Amino acid sequence: MRHPKIIVVGGGLAGLMATIRVAEHGVRAELFSIVPVKRSHSVCAQGGINAAKNLKGEGDSTWKHFDDTIYGGDFLANQPLVKGMCEAAPAIIDLLDRMGVMFNRTPEGLLDFRRFGGTLYHRTAFAGATTGQQLLYALDEQVRRAESEDKVKKFEGWTFLSAVIDDQGISRGISAMNLKTMEIKTFPADAVIFATGGNGAIFGRSTNSVVCTGSAQSALFQQGVWYANGEFIQVHPTAIPGEDKCRLMSESARGEGGRVWVPKQPGDKRGGKDIPESERFYFLEEWYPKYGNLVPRDVATRAIHKVVFEMKMGLPGEPAVYLDVSHIPADVLDKKLEGILEIYEKFVGVDPRKEPMKVFPAMHYTMGGLWVDNENQATNVPGIYAAGECEYQYHGANRLGANSLVSCIYGGMLAGPAAVRYAHNLEQGVENTPASVFERERVRQQDINDALLNQHQGTENPIAIWREMGDVMTENVTVIRYNANLQKTLVKLDELGDRFRRINLQDRTQWANQTLNFVRELGNMLVLAKVITLGALARNETRGAHYKPEFPNRDDANWLKTTKASFVRGEIKLDFEPVDTSLLPLRERKYTATK
Amino acid sequence: MADTQAGSTFIVRIKRQQRPDEAVRWEEYELRYRPHMNVIQCLRDIAEKPYTREGKESTPVSYDANCLEEVCGACAMLINGEPRQACSALVDNLAKPIRLEPLTKFPLVRDLVVDRDFMFESLKRTKCWIPIDGTYALGEGPRMSPAIQEVGYPLSRCITCGNCLEICPRVNEHSHFVGAAIVSQVRLFNLHPTGAMHAAGRLEALMGPGGIEDCDNAQNCVKICPKGIPLTESLAAVNGQVIVHAIKNWFQGHD
Numbered sequence: 001m002r003h004p005k006i007i008v009v010g011g012g013l014a015g016l017m018a019t020i021r022v023a024e025h026g027v028r029a030e031l032f033s034i035v036p037v038k039r040s041h042s043v044c045a046q047g048g049i050n051a052a053k054n055l056k057g058e059g060d061s062t063w064k065h066f067d068d069t070i071y072g073g074d075f076l077a078n079q080p081l082v083k084g085m086c087e088a089a090p091a092i093i094d095l096l097d098r099m100g101v102m103f104n105r106t107p108e109g110l111l112d113f114r115r116f117g118g119t120l121y122h123r124t125a126f127a128g129a130t131t132g133q134q135l136l137y138a139l140d141e142q143v144r145r146a147e148s149e150d151k152v153k154k155f156e157g158w159t160f161l162s163a164v165i166d167d168q169g170i171s172r173g174i175s176a177m178n179l180k181t182m183e184i185k186t187f188p189a190d191a192v193i194f195a196t197g198g199n200g201a202i203f204g205r206s207t208n209s210v211v212c213t214g215s216a217q218s219a220l221f222q223q224g225v226w227y228a229n230g231e232f233i234q235v236h237p238t239a240i241p242g243e244d245k246c247r248l249m250s251e252s253a254r255g256e257g258g259r260v261w262v263p264k265q266p267g268d269k270r271g272g273k274d275i276p277e278s279e280r281f282y283f284l285e286e287w288y289p290k291y292g293n294l295v296p297r298d299v300a301t302r303a304i305h306k307v308v309f310e311m312k313m314g315l316p317g318e319p320a321v322y323l324d325v326s327h328i329p330a331d332v333l334d335k336k337l338e339g340i341l342e343i344y345e346k347f348v349g350v351d352p353r354k355e356p357m358k359v360f361p362a363m364h365y366t367m368g369g370l371w372v373d374n375e376n377q378a379t380n381v382p383g384i385y386a387a388g389e390c391e392y393q394y395h396g397a398n399r400l401g402a403n404s405l406v407s408c409i410y411g412g413m414l415a416g417p418a419a420v421r422y423a424h425n426l427e428q429g430v431e432n433t434p435a436s437v438f439e440r441e442r443v444r445q446q447d448i449n450d451a452l453l454n455q456h457q458g459t460e461n462p463i464a465i466w467r468e469m470g471d472v473m474t475e476n477v478t479v480i481r482y483n484a485n486l487q488k489t490l491v492k493l494d495e496l497g498d499r500f501r502r503i504n505l506q507d508r509t510q511w512a513n514q515t516l517n518f519v520r521e522l523g524n525m526l527v528l529a530k531v532i533t534l535g536a537l538a539r540n541e542t543r544g545a546h547y548k549p550e551f552p553n554r555d556d557a558n559w560l561k562t563t564k565a566s567f568v569r570g571e572i573k574l575d576f577e578p579v580d581t582s583l584l585p586l587r588e589r590k591y592t593a594t595k
Numbered sequence: 596m597a598d599t600q601a602g603s604t605f606i607v608r609i610k611r612q613q614r615p616d617e618a619v620r621w622e623e624y625e626l627r628y629r630p631h632m633n634v635i636q637c638l639r640d641i642a643e644k645p646y647t648r649e650g651k652e653s654t655p656v657s658y659d660a661n662c663l664e665e666v667c668g669a670c671a672m673l674i675n676g677e678p679r680q681a682c683s684a685l686v687d688n689l690a691k692p693i694r695l696e697p698l699t700k701f702p703l704v705r706d707l708v709v710d711r712d713f714m715f716e717s718l719k720r721t722k723c724w725i726p727i728d729g730t731y732a733l734g735e736g737p738r739m740s741p742a743i744q745e746v747g748y749p750l751s752r753c754i755t756c757g758n759c760l761e762i763c764p765r766v767n768e769h770s771h772f773v774g775a776a777i778v779s780q781v782r783l784f785n786l787h788p789t790g791a792m793h794a795a796g797r798l799e800a801l802m803g804p805g806g807i808e809d810c811d812n813a814q815n816c817v818k819i820c821p822k823g824i825p826l827t828e829s830l831a832a833v834n835g836q837v838i839v840h841a842i843k844n845w846f847q848g849h850d
Contacts, residue, residue: 180704
């Protein structure tokens, strides 16, 4: 029997789970990651992970979790996989618990659950306010164990450059660059699973980590992998604005009773804690009495925009509102929210146990991503799989809080065995692929590096281009979208693309040259930015996170469909395909009342 | 501070080294102050305009960074001589000129980048994981009292930054002490109901050279830990476990 080879790119929750599953199926996995996998962006997830374990006597069920997720995503998600995820979630929590995650406990020693946005049930298991960190570490430890048993080989400090695709259009492995030596090598594999996360860097400042550039997804897109629903970008309502990044203040703050408000008197100069209760405007509680502060993120974000920009009732001197947990007893805060309160304290210098926090929405998550099928996490290119934030299933037009961790792990659980099955069933394994297929890809990638390193006439700075791209994308392609502004954004992106061709690398060394790597990522980001913007321009409706004041309603007759972008002879082409709504009937999404 | 008003400038001095085998040089950059700036923003400003204070063209500084909210552990470096995370080092709170150097207890890669593989290898050697039977559905995990969770959770927040190794006098060219972070992880896995079944293997990995005996109780680690992990408690607890384990071994060896 032949021994198939499987590569996993990306070491966050989805990639680690896929790796564990591949190893468990007796196939040796090679795991590639830019950073040591323990430093992957999943570490930033704070609030928790959803599973309808119904441990609070509320009558919760996996069907209700499914319904909340589809409704929260404004019916754009294909339903069968979402149902599968919600049904698998309780067992996923049990698995994580068995792996030793330090989830918060009830007095009886059971898992504790809290509320999150877009649901009326206590459905979110949590480990303080650093749940993503705890889950990442648990999976990292399992992979380290597999590594010690020689079932996994890690390539940390390597960045993915491209897929190696043979003349039949079948993926046969990857090319990657060592970030220390800058050496480019190809690695053969029967199947490759991508778990390369989000694309926050396209928006400049977001809540994402530095590595979340979307570069791998864009590289694959340019090689023929479809990209779906790119226009659906989640803007989180509560983050600390910052120049280097926006730091997330988890929805769990509201899940534990935190309240969002502004002074009733615009321009009120008093400090937050000095403003009496009767002079505070709790706008979410007033506008959405049933869900209150726990409306879904797109709803809360638009409400904050309305208060700040339309009603001019933001905090004096800066676009911000209060997120207030100061009424909650300090010992409760320390047990359940310490991780995020510490971030606020360290980066702002104010103790949120005593004073309300100043927050504002920030780009947070992409619902869109690589197109994968409705069963196996398989992309349209044979041998290429995707799981986690980098693919588009599970969240439709808006993701519910605490559903990302479960979708990452579920996607990884499916992708691993699916890739193994595919590899076993291949008629011609990668061992029969001619060496020339790998060599031509290596040369193509080396030529890109050489061209960048040898261009001495360049005048453009990569950081400056990145900043301008981030500014225009944040301004025009996040919370509120107007077609005229989207058109202008496309013009700006083309201008930046021209300037990119005149880039000055400033560092031409061949050792740990971070600029070279960043410039390659930037080139890919510019392409993906265009995919996102074109999708937003085309979709003339309002659905979930995609809000167009010129088209203020959901339009199921024309737009109940998945956007599918492909790259044809250097041009981005949009197609549309139907959404699988076979399980739940469509209904209006409205959080002012119970659904 | 008077030197950091909006519109003013300040100086950052950086220890540069292109490769491990090349000469060290110090460079100074003059940066424009903005409120809430951190050291990461300083390094990005330099990347956008890599010209030293004297106007000499240089290269962007190589450094590790990822989450920028002090939870991934990547951006540890010496800032004004103290090992800490660059993201949470706010310009407002730092004496000027700000001095940046790489950690010294790990092999240098370039500029401010070092190789902390030693820590991940140590986690492997000390078997810091729960050996589950498989990922298939095997029902719920063991029950755990909130009291145990409240001890374990703070330990599980270790970000493997390496600051506790950097500050430890026993991590040096002559000793390969695994460091407080790893010992604290052993404590974490040994207190978990399933992990406790395999405590012996972890304790044995901490006996002998580089193990717990190398700790000389300087207690610098607990003061420097950015996550406030009670590292000295962990060192004491694991030291106790190792002694008990050694005595048991001795008796079993003399049956």
